[in-house]
Structure formats: C-alpha cells, structure tokens
Amino acid sequence: MPTEPKLPGAESATPASPEAGVKIVIEQGRPRVHVESPLMMESLLDKQLIDRTYKEHEVPILPDVHLVHLGGQGTIDRGAEVLLPLVDEIVRNRLEHKILIGVGGGIRERHTFALATDLGLPTGGLAQLTGVICKQNATMVYYLLARHGGVRIARENFHKLPYYLNAGGIPVIVDMPPYHFWEHMPRVGRIPKHRPDTGSYLISEVYSCRSSIFVKDVDGVLTEDPKINPRAKLIPRVSASELLSMNLPDLPIERAVLEILQLARNRKEIRIINGLVPGNLTRALNGEDVGTVIYQ
Amino acid sequence: MEPKNIGTVYSGLSLNQADTAYFDDQGEEIRIMPSVNVIKIGGQSIMDRGRSGLYPLIDEIVANKATHKMILGTGGGTRSRHVYSVAMDLGMPTGVIARLGTLISHQNAKILHMLMCKHGGVFVLRDSFEHLALYLHAGCIPIIEGMPPYEIYERPARGGRIPESRTDTGVYLLGEVLGARSVIFAKDEDGLYTDDPKKNPKAEFIPKISVSELIHRDLNDLVVERKVLELMQNARHVRQLQIINALKPGTLTRALNGEHVGTIIYAD
Numbered sequence: 333m334p335t336e337p338k339l340p341g342a343e344s345a346t347p348a349s350p351e352a353g354v355k356i357v358i359e360q361g362r363p364r365v366h367v368e369s370p371l372m373m374e375s376l377l378d379k380q381l382i383d384r385t386y387k388e389h390e391v392p393i394l395p396d397v398h399l400v401h402l403g404g405q406g407t408i409d410r411g412a413e414v415l416l417p418l419v420d421e422i423v424r425n426r427l428e429h430k431i432l433i434g435v436g437g438g439i440r441e442r443h444t445f446a447l448a449t450d451l452g453l454p455t456g457g458l459a460q461l462t463g464v465i466c467k468q469n470a471t472m473v474y475y476l477l478a479r480h481g482g483v484r485i486a487r488e489n490f491h492k493l494p495y496y497l498n499a500g501g502i503p504v505i506v507d508m509p510p511y512h513f514w515e516h517m518p519r520v521g522r523i524p525k526h527r528p529d530t531g532s533y534l535i536s537e538v539y540s541c542r543s544s545i546f547v548k549d550v551d552g553v554l555t556e557d558p559k560i561n562p563r564a565k566l567i568p569r570v571s572a573s574e575l576l577s578m579n580l581p582d583l584p585i586e587r588a589v590l591e592i593l594q595l596a597r598n599r600k601e602i603r604i605i606n607g608l609v610p611g612n613l614t615r616a617l618n619g620e621d622v623g624t625v626i627y628q
Numbered sequence: 629m630e631p632k633n634i635g636t637v638y639s640g641l642s643l644n645q646a647d648t649a650y651f652d653d654q655g656e657e658i659r660i661m662p663s664v665n666v667i668k669i670g671g672q673s674i675m676d677r678g679r680s681g682l683y684p685l686i687d688e689i690v691a692n693k694a695t696h697k698m699i700l701g702t703g704g705g706t707r708s709r710h711v712y713s714v715a716m717d718l719g720m721p722t723g724v725i726a727r728l729g730t731l732i733s734h735q736n737a738k739i740l741h742m743l744m745c746k747h748g749g750v751f752v753l754r755d756s757f758e759h760l761a762l763y764l765h766a767g768c769i770p771i772i773e774g775m776p777p778y779e780i781y782e783r784p785a786r787g788g789r790i791p792e793s794r795t796d797t798g799v800y801l802l803g804e805v806l807g808a809r810s811v812i813f814a815k816d817e818d819g820l821y822t823d824d825p826k827k828n829p830k831a832e833f834i835p836k837i838s839v840s841e842l843i844h845r846d847l848n849d850l851v852v853e854r855k856v857l858e859l860m861q862n863a864r865h866v867r868q869l870q871i872i873n874a875l876k877p878g879t880l881t882r883a884l885n886g887e888h889v890g891t892i893i894y895a896d
Contacts, residue, residue: 365676365677365678370713375850377849377853379849383787385716393721451658454657454658454804456801456804510778511776513754513805517863534723535780537723538724585644592783592784595784598721
C-alpha cells in the first residue's frame, strides 16, 4: 500500500503526552479565565513571541490547482471576440489541469470609483461597492462555462472547491477581496488598494496553488508604455522588489500584489500573460515561458 | 475590439499608475456617521473576565445611551489565542488563522448581544451594515464582531504567522470609514506603557503620543495592534484614538465626554 505523503513538519512532531490536554486556567489575583495554550496570557504584539510563530512550511491546501485571473478591462470588457476564445482554451485544458477561474471588474468598476469619489464617499465605501461588478462578470463567465462544468462559487462555499474540482468542474469566483468598509486608506486619493488582482493572488498564496496566472491584454510587464514608445521591451522575469524600485509609470498588475509577494510563504511567483494571443494560456498552464514572471 | 468604455475620467486608465494625479481627493470626503462613537470591548482584557469585568461596563454603556450614540465591536481573547496556537501547530497559513479568529470575536459579539438585548443591543452582521443608521436612530446599540472581514484574504504577516489585522484594526477602520466622532479601546490597562505592565512593573505610562513617535520608538510590546498605527497615518477622519481602562468605573463615560483619561494616540 502506498504511504500517504506526510504533511510538512509531521515527521518532527513529538508524540502527545497522555497528560497533554486542554486546561482551563484561572489567573491568580485577576478574575480572568484562560484556555491553556502557548499563547495564553501573552500579548500577541510582543515581537519575540511573533518571531516564535514563524514556520517554514504551511499546509498546502490546493497545491495542484491553477488560479487563473481573467482581467476585467483586459478580457471581459472586450466581449465575445476575446472572451469566447479564452473560454474555449480553458475548456480544452481542463482535462489536464485543475483550473480555478477568478474574475476582475474592469470599466464599470472605474466608473463606480469615479462616481463615488465625486460624491465624497470614503475609500471603504468605494471598496464596498465594487465587488458587485466582479460578480456581474463572474456571472457571465459562469454562464459561458456552464455547459462545460462551470460552477459559480460564492466565498462562503470555498470549502467545497475540492469537490467541484474533483468532479471535473471549473469553479468561477469573484476576485475582489472582501475588504469592504475595512479597506486601507491610501495616502493619496481614494482608490482601494486591494482590488481583484490582489484578491486572486491572496487566494493562490493561502491555498498554495500550483500557479497564479493573470490574463490581461498586454504581453506582460514592459520597460515603457507601449502606447508612447512602440519599441518598449517585454521584461520576461523580474523580482517584485526590483519591479517596484524601477518606478515604472504604470503596471499591468496592482501594486499591492507586489508588496504581498515579498511576504509570501507559499505562492512565490506569478505570471502575467496576454490573453488576446491564442495559446498563451495553455503555455502558461504548462509552465512554459510566456509573458512576465514576477517572483519573490 | 477595444474595451467598451462609458466615458468617465477613469475610462481606459490603469488604476496602477505611479502618478496618482487622476485620483487625488476631489473635494471633501463625507462623514457617514459623524455622531457615533465606536468602542472596542477587549477580548482577553474585558470579555474573558466574565461577570466581574463585563457587567459594570455594560451598566456604564447603558447609562450613556441617552447622550451618546455607540457601536460596540468585540475582541477575541483567550480562545483566539488557543485556536491560533492549534492552527499554527498544524501548519495553517495566516489567512486560515484569520478566519478562525473571526469566529471567536463573532462568539463574543453574540454573548454581548444576549447580555444587552434588554437595553436595545442588536447584533449586526457585516452584510446588514446598511441597517446601522436605523438601529442607532431607534436608540439601539449595534454590536459587531471586531475582526475585519479579510479572513482568507488576510495578507501574510511580516513576521511569524499571527494575522496582523485583528480586532483593534477592524474596529478602528470601521470608525474611520464611518467618520465616527471617536474611537475608544476599552481594555484593562490605563493605556500604553513602555512595556507590558502585567510583566514589567517598571513599565512607564505614556499619556499621549503621536503615531510617528510611537512607530519610531519601535517598542517590543504594544497595547494596540501595529497595523492600526500604520493605517492611522493615512486617516481622513479619525486622527486620534484613546485607550482606556474600562474596569475603572466612570472612565468610559469620561472618555465619551471627550476627556483625556487613558492614552491618546494621534496622527501627526
């Protein structure tokens, strides 16, 4: 019988002693009741304590799943001409690859930001509003994929993802992360920092996905704006910190993704590809060199 | 085919530009609920004390109901610490740990709700926040879970694996987005000290300090999440908060009346 692969760290675990068990502790002199644990009565802000919680390997949750983000403005807003071939390509690849589709917002998201900013709403208010645009896009992508096993998964049902994936389904999720009213205020302006690219990337990180692919309408990260300088060159590989320090006037990926990538424990690189070029997604799923890879 | 645009200043614009001139503040940002006070009820510091810590505080909150509009947000406490320990031992990533912590602050909010029902306490889920105005108008005291809703979308921590955005952050950000009158953290210490006063009796009390000074001091331990300090630097409305010892009768009332009774941390 083949042995099950052990979880990282499992081999080093010490056997539980029979005395080990959960204890309720009443603090001496203070009427506080505690549950015994290594963090009991500790300030969770103590730096040494925080350092002690570091662990090299985390549990890989969905390690064989590719997370493919379909950009709102780059793919969905372009309609049938771009989206239908992409859907075909996803369907052709689903037998070989487990694919989870995340969907972005696009131009209606920008309109919402413009309107809400003009009306004086705060950043958290903007973040509260724009998830529905991703939902609209996810709904459309779901209906396109339905006959091929597309299934629209709400955040509350993410724990059922393994079931849908094992059944050969293609789950479609909303990529706008649920920061809502709790979105961080930017230094300037009111555009929420955590938008669909960030949501998609965070899921690939927390689930240790096999890849995080961003399907956009540019070849990747270019040295300059191709609309200004047509001779701008594609950067095939770049680290997140390097890319941030290059101070490019524009980026095809949210800056928050680059910040978070530097802290990643599991998904330590992402790929940006041009979804307008047929075959690019297939190549990316096969791990071939296409687009720009940004690594930790 | 070009993307179908709907003609606004942002159409076709990337939102990732380094030059944010397009997105500079246009006019004044509104305060959504300018008269409300957002109060965090500490988990380990208040809730876990049970009757002796919580009952007098609830009485004091109720006594202030006629004069002040309040929203209460709950912390986690010892059960959060326990579940964080177990989850970290199992190798769970930060996002999963954040999800688990949320459920404890949810429990505490429900506990507080049951205790405060007879005084108009209403448990409000994030999905029903559009009802907050109604509840406040009806003289109720909305009670929410303090954790921000990030859960599995929580950023990996900069050190270790405990989520950096916990209930202090959630309650503070709620106050900020609502443009609240005040944000008060009800805890069991008089405020901020140079070290943990429960462990180091020589720790000195800091009555008032700016965010930049506090970040600069880089204290080993803090009474408030570091994330809050970071976020306060970009605050539009809630540019200061007060940490008080809510176990001392009358302290919350005085803080609600705008008195300086604990540690005030302000953005400079």
